[in-house]
Each structure stands twice: as C-alpha cells, then as structure tokens.
Amino acid sequence: MNEKINYTFQGKIWNSTFGGDYCVLEIRDETTRQVSFSCINLSKGNILWKDLRPERSWWLSLVGIFDEFLFVHKYSSNQKPEPEGILVLAVESGEKIMMLENWIFFKYEDSILTIYQLQNNQPIYKDITLKKIADKSNSSSTSYSHEVIHYSETSAYFPTIFKFLYRLLNIHAVKAVDYLEISNKIIISYYIYSDKSFQNYLLVTNRTREILLNDLIAETEGIGIDTFIVKSDTLLYVKNQTQFVGYRL
Incomplete structure (x- = not known):
C-alpha cells in the first residue's frame, strides 16, 4: 500500500470534519491551552493550511464543512460551555469570512445558513445567504465514505x-x-x-x-x-493522537 498522507501536529487531534475532498482537523495543545485547525486536500494529499488560529482561545470547536465553507462554534468559558457564536471560514484558504456573535448554527442548505439564538428559552431563527467564493470543481465534488x-x-x-x-x-x-x-x-x-x-x-x-x-x-x-474512515479512496486514521495518516486504497 502506498502512503499518501502523513502529518504530525503539535497538539492532539481532537476532532475532524469532512466535505468534498477536504478534511479539517481540530488540534488541541493542552500545554498552551490553544486550539488550532488544519485543512488537508484528501485527493492530492497536501496541506492547504496549517495551525490556523482564528481566535486565540481554547473555546472553539468544529461544526462542519458545507460547500466551500467551514463553520466553527465559539463557546462560553464556564463549567458547562454553551455555543455563543459562529465563525465562518473559507475552507480552501482558511480566510475568515464573518463572525456571528451570540448565534448558534442550525443548518446549511442551498447556500442559506440558518442560525438561531434563545430568547426567553424560545429559539429565534435567522437566515443568511452566503455567496459562493468561486466556481471550483473541487469544492462541489462529492466524497463518499464507506460504513465502518x-x-x-x-x-x-x-x-x-x-x-x-x-x-x-x-x-x-x-x-x-x-x-x-x-x-x-x-x-x-x-x-x-x-x-x-x-x-x-x-x-x-x-x-x-x-x-x-x-x-x-x-x-x-x-x-x-x-x-478509521475511508474518504476519497483513502484509508485515514489518527496515530498516537497527534499523527494523521492516509493510505491510497
């Protein structure tokens, strides 16, 4: 088998999300109490961006990749953290598109981001239309995963x-x-x-x-x-918590 991907990170690989041929990893460095994100193109095996810290905070966590966009929740820093904001990033470049303070991710469908916030324990919804960044075939491709x-x-x-x-x-x-x-x-x-x-x-x-x-x-x-998971004809797994490995199948 041919090794296609092998990257080691400073912190622990805590979470991951997939969309098209993209994989974004959530890396947590417990020594510095910082969280960062790195994006890998699975079809080519290269890192698109690494160690991105959109905010210098421990209280960020992946939501998911939808079309060309990466959504990240910002959390409160109390004993029972609750979402208190949404970061929207361009998945291919890592560029910050917007920060939506005091809103929570609900869904993304047909270029419309639906968010909500609680008022008197009742959800108030809001729709935001996100413009496409560019017409790129890679961003619209579908990567099927096989059920493990x-x-x-x-x-x-x-x-x-x-x-x-x-x-x-x-x-x-x-x-x-x-x-x-x-x-x-x-x-x-x-x-x-x-x-x-x-x-x-x-x-x-x-x-x-x-x-x-x-x-x-x-x-x-x-x-x-x-x-482990199989995406883009690649066997993917985390080794020793800090290493992301992929083999071409």
Whole structure:
C-alpha cells in the first residue's frame, strides 16, 4: 500500500470534519491551552493550511464543512460551555469570512445558513445567504465514505473475526473491532491487551490474506470507536493522537 498522507501536529487531534475532498482537523495543545485547525486536500494529499488560529482561545470547536465553507462554534468559558457564536471560514484558504456573535448554527442548505439564538428559552431563527467564493470543481465534488461497522465482543460476528485474526496473526483480539470490506481489501481495527493497556492495531489484508498493513496506532486504557474512515479512496486514521495518516486504497 502506498502512503499518501502523513502529518504530525503539535497538539492532539481532537476532532475532524469532512466535505468534498477536504478534511479539517481540530488540534488541541493542552500545554498552551490553544486550539488550532488544519485543512488537508484528501485527493492530492497536501496541506492547504496549517495551525490556523482564528481566535486565540481554547473555546472553539468544529461544526462542519458545507460547500466551500467551514463553520466553527465559539463557546462560553464556564463549567458547562454553551455555543455563543459562529465563525465562518473559507475552507480552501482558511480566510475568515464573518463572525456571528451570540448565534448558534442550525443548518446549511442551498447556500442559506440558518442560525438561531434563545430568547426567553424560545429559539429565534435567522437566515443568511452566503455567496459562493468561486466556481471550483473541487469544492462541489462529492466524497463518499464507506460504513465502518463496530462489533463488540458480544456481537455474533466477533468470534468469526477473532478466529480470522488468530489464524493470521496468532493474537487474541479483545473487547471490540471496527470492520470494513472494500473492493478487494479487508480492514480491521483490533485490540490486544498487553502490559496493563490496550494496544490498538489497524490491519489491512487482501482477499488472499496477504498482510498489506498492520500498524500500532494507539495504546489506551479503553476501547475507541470510529478508529478509521475511508474518504476519497483513502484509508485515514489518527496515530498516537497527534499523527494523521492516509493510505491510497
């Protein structure tokens, strides 16, 4: 398998969002208490912009990518943070388009951004039409994701996958697996218990059981879900919390 994407960031990759061939990562540096965002073009594998801090604050979090726009919520800095504003950015350049103070994202459809705020515990809605930045084929392209299935060890399918892994790798998978069959490949994210922690591996084989990838991606105290995703014909995953990796399928 050919590695297409491999970028390491200063902080932890906390969240991600996808739209077209774009992926935006939310990076949190717990030492400096700063959050930044980075955008990757999945079809080309290059970073469009990195370590963008639209505001020097910990209280920002991704909403999503819609058309050419990236939406980010700004939160209050109290014990129970609530959205208190929306940042609108151009996804391709990272340029700030507008800041909507005291509004909350509701939906985006047909170039119309619908936002709301609460008055006397009742939502008040407002529509804003966002003009297209440019006619770019990449921004309107559709990137399909394939459904990754999570099987816990109580699932009827888990013993079959357990046997497959045992015969192939001579290991005892525990707790759960994430599983996907795509074209001629089988992708399994599995766990083994070692040295008082769970080791999470990502395995890719072909139909003849040839091992194409078997990467240790995390050592954790618990079990995760959605440990990988396939977008733009690329297998994507986070390794060791700070590394974003992609392989061409």
